[in-house]
Structure formats: structure tokens, C-alpha cells
Amino acid sequence: MDESGTTKAAVASDGSGSDKNEVQRYNPAEIEPRWQAKWDAQPNLYAAEPHTSGKPKFYCLEMLPYPSGQLHMGHVRNYAIGDALARFMRMRGYNVLHPMGWDAFGLPAENAALKNNTPPREWTLKNIAQMKVQMQRIGYSYDWAGTEIATCLPEYYRWNQWFFLKMVERGLAYRRSSKVNWCPQCATVLANEQVIGGCCWRHEDQIVEQRELEQWFLRITKYADELLDGLDTMPGWPEKVRTMQRNWIGRSEGAEVEFRVTAMANTPAITVFTTRVDTIFGATSIQLAPEHALVKEWVKTDAQLASAVDAMIAEQKVARETGDIGNIEKHGVATGKTAINPFNGETLPIWVANYILADYGTGAIMSVPAHDERDFEFAQKYGLAVKRVVAPNVDTDKLALPYGEEDDAVLIDSGEWTGEAVLEAQERMARFAEEHGFGKKTTTYRLKDWGVSRQRYWGTPIPMVYCTNGHAAGAGHEGVKAGGVVALPESALPVLLPEQIEITQEGGSPLGKVPEFVNTTCPVCGGPARRETDTMDTFVDSSWYFYRYTDARNSTAPFDSEKANYWFPIDQYIGGVEHAILHLIYSRFWTKVMRDLGLIANSEPAERLFTQGMVIKDGAKMSKSKGNVVSPDLMIEKYGADATRMYALFAAPPDRDLEWQEEGVAGISRFLARVYRLVGKYAPNVQYIEHGMHADEIAPEQFAGQTAAGAALLRTLHQTIAKITEDFNGRWHFNTCIAAIMILVNEIYAAEAAMDSGEVSSATIAELLRTLTLLLVPFAPFIAAELWKDLGETTDVFQQPWPVADKELARESEIEIPVQVNGKLATVIKLAADTDEAALEVAIKAASLADEKVAARLIGKTIVKHLVINKPSGKLVNLVVK
RNA sequence: GCGGGAGUGGUGAAAUGGCAGACACGCAGGUCUUAGAAGCCUGUGCCCGAAAGGCGUAGGGGUUCAAGUCCCCUCUCCCGCACCA
Numbered sequence: 001m002d003e004s005g006t007t008k009a010a011v012a013s014d015g016s017g018s019d020k021n022e023v024q025r026y027n028p029a030e031i032e033p034r035w036q037a038k039w040d041a042q043p044n045l046y047a048a049e050p051h052t053s054g055k056p057k058f059y060c061l062e063m064l065p066y067p068s069g070q071l072h073m074g075h076v077r078n079y080a081i082g083d084a085l086a087r088f089m090r091m092r093g094y095n096v097l098h099p100m101g102w103d104a105f106g107l108p109a110e111n112a113a114l115k116n117n118t119p120p121r122e123w124t125l126k127n128i129a130q131m132k133v134q135m136q137r138i139g140y141s142y143d144w145a146g147t148e149i150a151t152c153l154p155e156y157y158r159w160n161q162w163f164f165l166k167m168v169e170r171g172l173a174y175r176r177s178s179k180v181n182w183c184p185q186c187a188t189v190l191a192n193e194q195v196i197g198g199c200c201w202r203h204e205d206q207i208v209e210q211r212e213l214e215q216w217f218l219r220i221t222k223y224a225d226e227l228l229d230g231l232d233t234m235p236g237w238p239e240k241v242r243t244m245q246r247n248w249i250g251r252s253e254g255a256e257v258e259f260r261v262t263a264m265a266n267t268p269a270i271t272v273f274t275t276r277v278d279t280i281f282g283a284t285s286i287q288l289a290p291e292h293a294l295v296k297e298w299v300k301t302d303a304q305l306a307s308a309v310d311a312m313i314a315e316q317k318v319a320r321e322t323g324d325i326g327n328i329e330k331h332g333v334a335t336g337k338t339a340i341n342p343f344n345g346e347t348l349p350i351w352v353a354n355y356i357l358a359d360y361g362t363g364a365i366m367s368v369p370a371h372d373e374r375d376f377e378f379a380q381k382y383g384l385a386v387k388r389v390v391a392p393n394v395d396t397d398k399l400a401l402p403y404g405e406e407d408d409a410v411l412i413d414s415g416e417w418t419g420e421a422v423l424e425a426q427e428r429m430a431r432f433a434e435e436h437g438f439g440k441k442t443t444t445y446r447l448k449d450w451g452v453s454r455q456r457y458w459g460t461p462i463p464m465v466y467c468t469n470g471h472a473a474g475a476g477h478e479g480v481k482a483g484g485v486v487a488l489p490e491s492a493l494p495v496l497l498p499e500q501i502e503i504t505q506e507g508g509s510p511l512g513k514v515p516e517f518v519n520t521t522c523p524v525c526g527g528p529a530r531r532e533t534d535t536m537d538t539f540v541d542s543s544w545y546f547y548r549y550t551d552a553r554n555s556t557a558p559f560d561s562e563k564a565n566y567w568f569p570i571d572q573y574i575g576g577v578e579h580a581i582l583h584l585i586y587s588r589f590w591t592k593v594m595r596d597l598g599l600i601a602n603s604e605p606a607e608r609l610f611t612q613g614m615v616i617k618d619g620a621k622m623s624k625s626k627g628n629v630v631s632p633d634l635m636i637e638k639y640g641a642d643a644t645r646m647y648a649l650f651a652a653p654p655d656r657d658l659e660w661q662e663e664g665v666a667g668i669s670r671f672l673a674r675v676y677r678l679v680g681k682y683a684p685n686v687q688y689i690e691h692g693m694h695a696d697e698i699a700p701e702q703f704a705g706q707t708a709a710g711a712a713l714l715r716t717l718h719q720t721i722a723k724i725t726e727d728f729n730g731r732w733h734f735n736t737c738i739a740a741i742m743i744l745v746n747e748i749y750a751a752e753a754a755m756d757s758g759e760v761s762s763a764t765i766a767e768l769l770r771t772l773t774l775l776l777v778p779f780a781p782f783i784a785a786e787l788w789k790d791l792g793e794t795t796d797v798f799q800q801p802w803p804v805a806d807k808e809l810a811r812e813s814e815i816e817i818p819v820q821v822n823g824k825l826a827t828v829i830k831l832a833a834d835t836d837e838a839a840l841e842v843a844i845k846a847a848s849l850a851d852e853k854v855a856a857r858l859i860g861k862t863i864v865k866h867l868v869i870n871k872p873s874g875k876l877v878n879l880v881v882k
Numbered sequence: 883g884c885g886g887g888a889g890u891g892g893u894g895a896a897a898u899g900g901c902a903g904a905c906a907c908g909c910a911g912g913u914c915u916u917a918g919a920a921g922c923c924u925g926u927g928c929c930c931g932a933a934a935g936g937c938g939u940a941g942g943g944g945u946u947c948a949a950g951u952c953c954c955c956u957c958u959c960c961c962g963c964a965c966c967a
Contacts, residue, residue: 239886240961243963244963247962272967273967327964328965330965355967360966360967361967364967368967374967446966580962650894650895650905651894656887659893663906664893664907735896738906742906743904816901822947871900872898873898874900876900879947
């Protein structure tokens with residue numbers, strides 16, 4: 001090994017006599033396809049080891065895409081984040097599961113069929129093939145062969161059907177008539193979660209209509225409490241997402257109280273829901289929603305009421321359309337009827353009011369104007385009584401109506417409850433109502449059961465039939481009512497989606513027009529039966545796909561429990577925040593159901609969730625309508641896949657929105673070219689190529705007698721390793737990781753002369769370039785593979801262990817100490833790092849006073865304090881002077 | 883209205899309470915070239931200036947030896963929820 005002598009002139013060492021200008025230029029268009037072809041030929045390159053391997057596991061998951069046929073920058077970014085992490089964890093020795101698949105059912109396939117006359121299946125599979133090529137071009141390290149799934153294939157969707165049957169058995173799936181959200185454009189039903197501000201989530205300008213339909217529902221409300229309480233045990237999820245889910249579930253504890261309608265013996269009592277039963281003595285009217293059942297009854301005999309109610313409903317519809325719902329003026333109409341307050345026997349007028357929601361609570365409230373803002377506003381308008389029943393603990397003269405109050409406020413004018421504290425009264429009054437049979441403590445939720453029926457073709461067929469002979473369901477099928485609804489046996493699965501089908505724009509389920517599909521036999525009696533023609537919401541597909549990944553080729557079960565239990569929970573889930581409610585709450589529900597079925601041991605699907613920011617351009621989210629879409633293909637063509645994905649990590653920290661600037665991609669490409677040139681220049685000269693020596697054989701003591709230049713480079717190198725390693729384990733600021741690599745490369749360039757003259761040893765150069773290459777793996781795998789090869793390695797760079805930072809080598813030889821005077825920087829002094837700790841403070845004080853810039857600021861002042869501050873990050877001096 | 887996030891150069895951004903603006907883009911000047919491109923070098927928060935200096939993290943106040951960072955108030959922008967009784 002040549003430690004002492006001058007390093008041979010780098011450029012000439014290959015004997016070719018080449019000079020600088022002939023060093024090959026970085027050409028990703030040549031490098032990347034070459035490596036990609038090599039990788040694609042190895043289907044198990046990124047396969048995880050079996051669950052029995054005994055290695056620590058790491059399940060790295062990104063949300064699966066809808067196969068639109070075009071990868072967009074949001075995908076590129078999302079998957080670049082996940083891929084960096086997966087590659088890092090592999091190099092750290094983890095058994096990494098990094099799967100990918102396709103959320104392949106859904107309406108666009110049917111729209112495309114209408115437009116292009118292409119069957120949905122064909123269109124979808126073509127898109128998948130197209131997007132897969134795009135993703136492979138970018139070099140993501142997915143285990144395609146072992147995990148790839150497409151939810152539109154029977155191998156997958158049969159398990160949707162299987163789960164559905166399990167849920168039917170357990171009463172978790174049921175059928176009932178219900179008012180549903182109907183999007184005329186989709187010609188199908190939407191779940192509550194898919195209605196955004198009264199409009200369809202897919203058609204932002206389309207008002208959602210209400211229709212009465214027979215629908216299948218999944219009983220997610222059974223898990224409402226667990227879904228809510230579980231959020232408190234999920235510190236690895238963003239607070240934002242947990243808050244959104246909490247609000248969505250909307251648990252509200254209160255009481256129901258029945259108010260009898262005066263002099264109407266046959267009319268059922270009005271049940272109101274309230275969270276403030278303690279204010280019931282302050283109730284001065286009853287308010288019903290326009291759609292309340294009693295109102296529907298009364299309008300039959302009261303034309304005036306009928307027109308007022310109709311106007312209210314019409315007004316709400318308009319308000320919804322214009323987006324003004326929520327701030328339309330409160331108004332109402334008196335019904336002329338009255339009800340009795342069961343607590344004090346008072347007679348209260350019954351009104352119908354436009355601010356009462358039919359689908360929350362009971363659709364009826366007791367109005368307490370003194371203590372509720374909305375009721376107060378309403379009462380003011382119509383001159384209804386305002387009766388205060390809670391005394392605030394502060395000077396009441398200064399309070400404006402309606403009165404809010406503190407928790408320790410007490411009741412006044414409330415009969416036998418007068419003087420009781422608010423919270424105590426709530427408990428006791430609810431119990432009193434229950435004991436006397438006119439109320440109870442109750443909890444309501446904003447969350448509703450999940451309607452999963454869709455009147456569409458391109459989805460999972462619901463595995464139920466309607467027996468013409470009117471069979472009731474078999475024993476144990478408690479979710480199925482009599483009337484001929486029969487669950488298919490498991491042996492009848494999968495219920496295949498017919499492929500020859502005509503898609504038309506007419507409403508109703510397209511499957512209903514396929515007699516071969518519809519007409520079947522009853523599994524119980526063998527008589528004629530009709531199949532369910534609705535298909536499942538596509539959110540069913542994505543509710544459990546990540547379990548399938550652990551055993552994607554299983555043909556006898558959705559997955560093997562042992563495998564799932566090894567891999568779950570997902571260690572890191574990465575995706576867009578737009579799925580904070582829909583997908584992520586359904587997934588949590590499905591996990592709990594699977595746990596209760598005994599399939600898995602975990603109760604939550606993912607340990608940690610990361611929501612990346614949007615990719616924007618010219619200040620707006622990329623979208624076709626805005627015409628600001630940047631094509632990943634074009635970027636790859638111009639700058640290479642490495643530069644494109646690396647820019648996606650460099651331009652902003654992953655959780656923030658990212659403004660796409662093409663000049664930035666060009667900048668990254670230039671940086672990679674610099675790295676390429678550097679390695680190209682020194683690779684032929686790297687010692688271990690000639691001597692077959694590897695860096696791990698270079699003992700640290702060989703760096704001990706380093707020249708200052710070599711030591712400085714190694715110091716930066718190890719600081720860089722430490723910085724990146726720490727970031728992967730913590731805050732994920734990959735932008736600063738890449739910046740750190742740039743600093744390292746800049747520094748190596750600055751030391752070029754020292755490297756050429758032999759001042760920096762060949763062993764050091766080898767260590768620098770090898771390690772630099774390894775550090776690039778998570779961010780730019782193509783160039784990393786190429787450089788590794790150029791450095792003479794024949795091993796797979798992705799299987800190399802991640803470099804370990806050496807604290808000794810990373811330590812500064814000289815410490816810089818900022819000196820402040822009254823907190824403002826005066827100068828920076830330098831001291832040798834090996835100064836004895838005991839003497840250091842004295843030395844620092846002396847040095848700081850000796851500095852002329854400091855002295856200049858001390859003229860005419862007195863030193864009050866001379867502080868030397870010790871921090872892990874370094875030392876600092878502050879002179880407090882007067 | 884409620885909840886969450888953010889506000890730092892021309893731009894994207896950096897900064898465990900301790901040197902504000904790392905790294906990059908852009909721009910300017912230089913070098914190389916017949917010329918250009920690429921590369922390389924230098925400069926680049928603002929103000930005045932030859933220099934020394936002064937001012938600067940939306941605005942105002944506070945805590946601290948020390949505040950972009952912590953606390954209080956105000957303003958602006960983005961996201962989510964929105965008459966939830």
C-alpha cells in the first residue's frame with residue numbers, strides 16, 4: 001500500500017493518457033436504462049426475506065395509486081420518500097417489505113369505456129402496465145414480483161367478498177332502506193365521507209341529491225368508541241389527522257329527554273337530544289327539523305305549515321348549492337302545538353326551524369336561548385322568552401347574552417336542582433329522567449354506518465342473492481332479514497364480474513342488464529334467484545390491501561396470519577393528507593374487524609403515518625384544468641430519474657408543500673454530474689482496485705497519521721454520515737441531508753490540488769468516494785450503482801451496510817468560539833480542540849479579552865459578567881457590559 | 883365562527899434558546915473558447931460608505947446574559963370542519 005509516496009497522477013493512472021476533457025460526461029440517459037434492465041431481470045432483487053428469517057422487520061408502505069395511466073409528481077414525491085427510507089433500512093440490516101399495487105376499481109374506467117369504447121378491464125390493465133413502466137424507470141425498490149396486486153382482479157376482490165360474508169355472519173353488514181347521497185354525474189350513491197360541502201368528491205360542482213334506496217351498510221359505528229379512543233394511543237400519527245378523525249367521529253355525550261305533545265294522545269312524544277340537560281329549566285320552546293317525522297305528519301292537515309316547511313327545505317337546497325349553508329339566516333314557523341317539559345310541567349311552543357339538522361341527534365332540540373348562541377339568535381328574532389338558569393361565577397352585569405359559564409357555575413331557578421354544580425346536575429338530571437321513564441343518558445356520533453353499495457359496474461360484486469321463493473337467511477346470518485336475501489356460501493366465491501358488458505350512461509346498475517349474471521339459483525333451496533347487482537365502494541379494496549401484500553399470492557385465504565403478524569403493524573405508512581378521513585378511518589375499522597375475526601393480532605394498522613405535502617407549480621396544486629402539470633417522463637428524459645426524484649426530496653422538507661421549479665432539477669442534475677466527474681477522475685487511481693483492498697480492511701489507525709487536508713476531508717465525511725443517519729431516524733429533513741452531501745462534494749473539489757499532489761492519501765480518497773457513493777443510495781440509486789461499479793466493485797451497492805460515523809474522525813481539531821458582547825456577535829476566536837478541559841475556560845476568557853474587536857467594544861464600559869456557555873453543540877462567550 | 887399549519891433574501895429554503903440566511907436556484911463579474919454551450923473561479927439580505935459601521939426573521943409587547951426559536955396580543959395566507967344542540 002502506497003501511503004507515503006506521491007499519489008500517481010490520477011488522470012494518467014489508467015495508462016491511457018487521457019486528460020481532463022476526456023473524462024466521460026454524466027449521461028443519465030445511458031446509465032439509467034442500463035441499470036434498470038439489469039434490475040428488472042432480477043425479480044427478487046428487492047424481495048423481503050421470509051417471516052421466519054428472524055431478522056428485525058421493517059414494513060415500509062406508500063399508498064397505492066389509482067391507475068389513471070399517468071404518474072404525476074405527487075406520486076413521484078410520495079414514492080421517493082418511501083423508497084429512500086426503504087433503501088436506508090435495508091442497508092441498516094432490516095428485513096424490509098416494500099410493496100406496490102394498484103387501486104384498480106373505480107368510475108374512471110367506466111367513463112373511459114363510454115368515451116373510447118374500451119372495456120374497463122382492458123383500459124385499466126393497460127394503464128397499470130404504463131404506470132409500472134414509469135415507476136420502474138424511476139428505480140423504486142419495490143418487490144413487484146412478490147407483492148404487486150391489482151384490486152380489480154378476482155384473485156384480489158374475491159377476498160373483499162369473503163370479508164363481506166364474514167361481516168354478514170357477524171351482523172356487521174346489513175341491508176336497509178335509507179336516504180342516500182346520490183351524485184347524478186356518477187349515477188351512484190356516495191358515502192357521507194364522499195360528500196364535501198354538499199357536493200360530490202369527484203365532481204366538485206355537482207350537488208348531491210338525496211334519494212331513498214335499499215343499501216348495504218357496514219356497521220362501522222359499532223367501533224366508533226374504539227376508533228375514537230384508539231387515536232389517543234397513536235403518537236406516530238400526525239396530530240392533524242387524529243384531530244380530523246376525532247371530529248369526524250364526533251362523539252357527543254348528553255341526554256335524550258321526551259316531551260309529550262299537549263292534548264294529542266296518539267302522537268308519539270318528541271325526543272330531543274341535548275348535551276346540556278342541566279339547562280332544561282331554561283327551555284322556552286321545542287324546535288324540530290323540517291324533515292322531522294312529526295312535521296311530515298302535521299303538514300298533511302296544515303297547508304300553511306306545509307308551504308312554510310317546503311320553503312325551508314327548498315331554501316336549504318339552494319343554500320347548499322351556493323355553498324352558503326351554515327350561514328343562512330335562522331328562521332322558523334310556529335306549529336301552534338305545544339309540548340310539556342317533563343321536569344317542571346311547563347308548556348312550550350313547538351316550532352319548526354331551519355337550523356335544526358334532521359340527521360343529527362334526534363332532529364329535535366329543546367331551545368335554551370339564555371345559554372345557547374343559536375337558540376338566542378332565534379329567540380330574539382321571534383320574541384321568545386329567555387330564561388336564565390345558570391349563574392356564572394363572575395359579575396353577571398358585564399356578560400352578554402347568551403350566558404356562557406364556567407364548569408363550576410351553579411344552577412338557579414331549577415326547582416330541586418337549584419344550587420347544584422353544572423356537571424353534577426347533568427349527571428343527576430339524566431339519571432332522574434331515566435328513573436322516571438322520560439329520558440336517558442346517551443351518546444351520539446356524527447359518524448354513520450358506511451354505505452358500501454354502488455350502482456356501478458367496475459367494482460367488487462356483492463356476494464348476495466335474492467331468492468325468488470323468498471327464503472329467509474340461514475341460521476347465524478343474523479344480519480340478513482327475511483325476504484329472500486341469501487348470502488352465498490364461501491365455495492361460490494369469487495362472484496366474477498362479467499367481462500362482456502355494455503356500459504351506458506343510463507342510471508341504475510349496469511350489472512342488472514346482464515341476464516347471465518343476474519339469473520342464478522338460490523344456494524339454500526336451489527330455486528331461481530336474482531343476484532345483487534350493486535358493487536362495493538372502492539374504499540373496501542384499499543381498506544385491507546396492505547395485509548394482502550404480506551402474502552399476495554395466497555389462493556386459499558386473504559393472507560396467512562403468521563405472516564401478517566410478523567409484518568404488522570406497518571412501521572411507516574406514507575401518503576397524502578387527503579386520505580386522513582376516508583381511507584384511513586376505513587382501514588382502521590377493517591383492521592379491528594379482522595382482529596375480531598381472529599386473523600390478526602394488531603388493533604391498528606400502522607405504527608407511524610407520514611403525510612407529505614403537495615407538489616405545486618406557480619403557487620397552485622398541479623392540475624389539468626390549471627394547465628400547470630409537469631410530466632415526470634419529461635423530467636426524466638431531460639435530467640434523469642435520479643435528478644428528478646432527488647429534487648423532489650431536496651426542494652423542501654417532505655411534510656411541506658413543494659414548489660416545482662425546473663431550474664432546481666437542472667441544478668441537481670449538475671450536482672450529480674459533479675459527483676460523476678469526481679469519481680470518474682479518481683476511480684482509476686483508487687488504491688484498493690489495484691491491491692484488492694477494501695475500505696473495511698483499512699484500519700482507523702491508518703488515518704491517524706493523516707495530513708491536515710486528509711483529516712479535514714474525513715472529518716466532513718463522518719459528520720455527513722452522522723447527520724444523514726440521524727435524520728433518517730428522526731425528522732426526515734432529506735433536503736438538508738442532500739445539502740450535507742453537496743457540502744461534502746464541494747469540499748472534496750476544493751481539495752483537488754491536495755489530492756492530486758498526494759497530500760491526501762489514496763486510501764483516504766478511496767474511503768471518501770466509496771462512502772459518498774453509499775450515501776447517495778437512498779436518493780439516487782442509479783448513479784450510486786454506476787459509481788460503485790466504476791470504483792471497481794462487483795457487489796450490489798444496495799446490499800452494502802450503511803456507513804457508520806466515527807466520532808473520533810468527525811471531531812473538529814480546532815474549536816471556534818463566537819464571542820458576543822451584550823448578546824451581539826463581536827468576533828469568533830479559535831482554540832486547539834485538545835486544550836485541557838480544566839484550562840479551557842481560562843484560555844477562552846483570556847482569548848476573548850485579547851481580541852481587538854472585542855476590546856473595541858469594551859472601551860468605556862465595565863464588564864458585569866463574563867459568561868462562557870457550554871453546550872453540546874459547542875462553546876460560546878457572552879460579555880455583559882455596562 | 884372553531885381546529886390545525888405557516889409567515890425568514892429576488893426564489894426554494896437552513897438554523898437541539900447561542901455566529902440568521904447553510905445548501906441550491908437566479909443574477910452579476912471573471913476564466914476557458916475563433917465563438918458559444920458546458921465546466922471552473924469570485925460576488926450576491928438591506929442601507930450608507932473607501933472603510934469602520936448601522937438595520938434586519940409579518941407587526942407590537944414580554945421572559946432571558948442571549949429569541950427566527952419560548953410566552954402574550956394583533957395582522958396576513960393556506961388547509962380541514964362548519965348551525966353537531
